[in-house]
Amino acid sequence: MQLIECVPNFSEGKDRTKIDSIVEAISGVRGVKILDVDPGPDTNRTVVTIVGSSDDVSEAAFQGIKRASEVIDMRSHSGAHPRMGATDVCPFIPVNGVTIKECVDLSKKVGHRVGDELAIPIYLYEYSAQKPERKNLANVRKGEYEGLADKLKHPEWAPDYGPSEFNARAGATVMGCREFLIAYNINLNTRDHRLATDIALELREAGRAAREPSPASKNILDGSILRYKDDAYPCGICSEICSDVDSLAEHWQVAHDENFLEYMNSQGRNPNDLIGKSVKRPGMFKDVKAIGWYVDSYHRAQISINFNNYRRSKIHDVFDVVCRLADQRGIRVTGSELVGLIPLEAILMAGRHYLEKQNRSTGVPEADIVECAVQSLGLNDVSEFIPEEKIIDYAVNKKKRPLMDQSGNEFIKELSTNNPAPGGGSVSAFAGAMGASLASMVAVLTHEKKEFLTRKEEMNDIGVEAQQLKDRLAFLVDEDTKAFNRVMEANRLSDGTDEERKIKESAIEESNKYAIQIPMETAELSFQVMELSEKLVEWGNPNSVSDAGVAAEVGLAAVRGACMNVKINLPGIDDQDYVSDMNAKVSSLIKNAESLQKTVFKKTMQVIKNV
Missing domain, CATH: 1.20.120.680 (Formiminotetrahydrofolate cyclodeaminase monomer, up-and-down helical bundle)
Structure with a gap:
């Protein structure tokens, strides 16, 4: 059975009437199943998860974007999460019986239609990106809604579909095919969003500016930024100082198994023009994006994390590292939450990880492994985690077992x-x-x-x-x-x-x-x-x-x-x-x-x- 997941993010998380109107437009398409509607009042953003066949998902995505453009006015929008349009991002994810290429084609088809019929500028990202610099969502969204009007004036940022004119009400939408993304937040027992940001910078693949720690603060952000100087090229990862770029690149490779030149290129930097610029160091986890923010409704700061490849960088590994980094800064992790859905495989990997840490057998029922993951990650900390609703395998394939479900x-x-x-x-x-x-x-x-x-x-x-x-x-x-x-x-x-x-x-x-x-x-x-x-x-x-x-x-x-x-x-x-x-x-x-x-x-x- 062909199954495609679509996860449109709408820039409205407070007004239930508007949210319900968008969901109603999506649910009106036959053949589409809505798996999750996750509104966030503080981010002022709602993430909707739908699945279905290519044609059904295509129509549902269009109807959702159309309704969002009618009920959301970006001119009066504010929220903690980065955004650039009423429908900020609309990814298509292959789940079963469909290829990456087919999802790329689908994103182009929907993007073309939205651009033509709704006059909304469309940017393609991830696998659908037509230019290397548009692959990364953060690059496309840079400047957000407030900088969009000026951005559209530059030829290099002409949209892939739709007009180059600024749509003040709807903004712009980013669309494309990507791997399954896990949106995951780790909760901290502090209201200081700078501490959350400090930890987020350590985690994310893009890394951070290296700093000399301040003796008066446990927050690295309070330290002074290191800069490259003539004959003094700090490593950034460790305390080593090299004499030139070549020796620095060699040191990175030998001591840290990192490619310095590739990393500089990924940051848009010329390795031969570094004097005076801040020293950068890579983050701890590949295919991970992270930011810190404060969530008023939870009365605490969070680290908001996107896993672009949960098999490469695992949720439980990141969670354990955050616990350690939080302790170093004098704060505690209280738990975590999922935004949207998560594959069963990711939860089972976490459950087995924590069972093994306890020296317990992993040869136990699947439900016990899931429960171990839920408890260990604190997934019930700020909202109830219901496996049948939050694990995509359970939500999509609800088992109908008339005999085994009996007493x-x-x-x-x-x-x-x-x-x-x-x-x-x-x-x-x-x-x-x-x-x-x-x-x-x-x-x-x-x-x-x-x-x-x-x-x-x-x-x-x-x-x-x-x-x-x-x-x-x-x-x-x-x-x-x-x-x-x-x-x-x-x-x-x-x-x-x-x-x-x-x-x-x-x-x-x-x-x-x-x-x-x-x-x-x-x-x-x-x-x-x-x-x-x-x-x-x-x-x-x-x-x-x-x-x-x-x-x-x-x-x-x-x-x-x-x-x-x-x-x-x-x-x-x-x-x-x-x-x-x-x-x-x-x-x-x-x-x-x-x-x-x-x-x-x-x-x-x-x-x-x-x-």
Whole structure:
């Protein structure tokens, strides 16, 4: 399924009537889903997150920009966040089934339409940028709305689309394709925005002017700026002073693994014309932008951070560094907040990071890892963090699992009725999932015991694998019932004509194969559960050996039950080579599973005897 995310930032965060009007215009486009509306009164800015297909997102973005130009008057706008238009920035992000190029083309299409129909100057940035100096949003937005009229007079800043005339009411809009951006704020227990700015300058990739610290202040901004002099080129990163540019560049490379000449170019500086200019040093994190500000509604300062590549610079690493830098300045981090949505991967990386710091197992349920991240990052500090709303994977793909979402009693009751599904296939998958859950439990219990410190890494790996097996087998509980229903639907197709008969025969063959594929996967995964069980019986906490043994027992039941469901569907398949292959796999799986169960049972009873 093609899925594009669009995150327009509108310059209104206080007037709910205007915000609702813009959101209403967006929601009026069929096929678009609004995932988040995040207004900020102090920044006077609202971030709206929408997803949908290319055509739907294109129309929704245009309608949102159009309505914003009607209800927002930039002549009376003020706020803490940099901005240059009623719709300040409108990025398009590929999420699923779409390429960067397609999103670039989409941004140009929308930009062209906005420029022509709404007479709003449009600047393209990031992957869509037509000039190198327009790739960076901060460069395009420099001067903000107040400097836009003068900016438009310069030919080098003619917009990519739309008129070069100043639109006093709507300003200008920056548009383009970019990677998934995480907008993230870290909260400080101070009202001094200069302290927040001081830390932000340390973090951001662009870096800062190097300063000689003031003995009277912990804020580096209070120090005096270092400057390049004849025969004196301070490093900026450390206290080294070099005699010329070449030796400085060599020092950067050898001592700090940094390219001085590239950094100077990125700052728009000529390395051969530095005398008298401030010494600059790079920030600590790549693909990170940061500023400091004061948020009146929270009564505290924040560091506002944009992660342009959360895999390269991770949220938890930045958060930990900010905690250290804040402590050095005599302040504390109280927590953080997300503006918009965050990928599940980023949250899980953070959760695992903090679990590992606690020397705890990461082989625990996904929800526990998410909760660890939320607590460790303080994501509930100033507003409630609801995973189902703030994690894009959950918000977009809300799982519909009619069986697994039931209570135990409801599931048992459903099984006991005269409905043919759920049946043995779903129960087999459920048995396998229970076996995997037991394996995970034993692994975690062993991991936590000081007597098994040398086996922590191995127990962690087993726990992680068991969790993955559990989640997939739980998915197959519902999927097996869906597969059965597909067979029923195929058999109900009309076959009144030759063409209809061909369509029906093909649908039956396809649905029967899928009804075989699901229990086959259940059997294979359940056998893997049994293999984990054997390891846990041998190396796990002996006090939990019976749990590990039971995992193998229900694993065998799952293998056998799933294989029965494979066999019963094979007569409906015309492809005899496929039938022969499935029969061979089933025979081999049952034989190996029965042999393994006997081995595990024998080992389990021996451990119980010796406990």
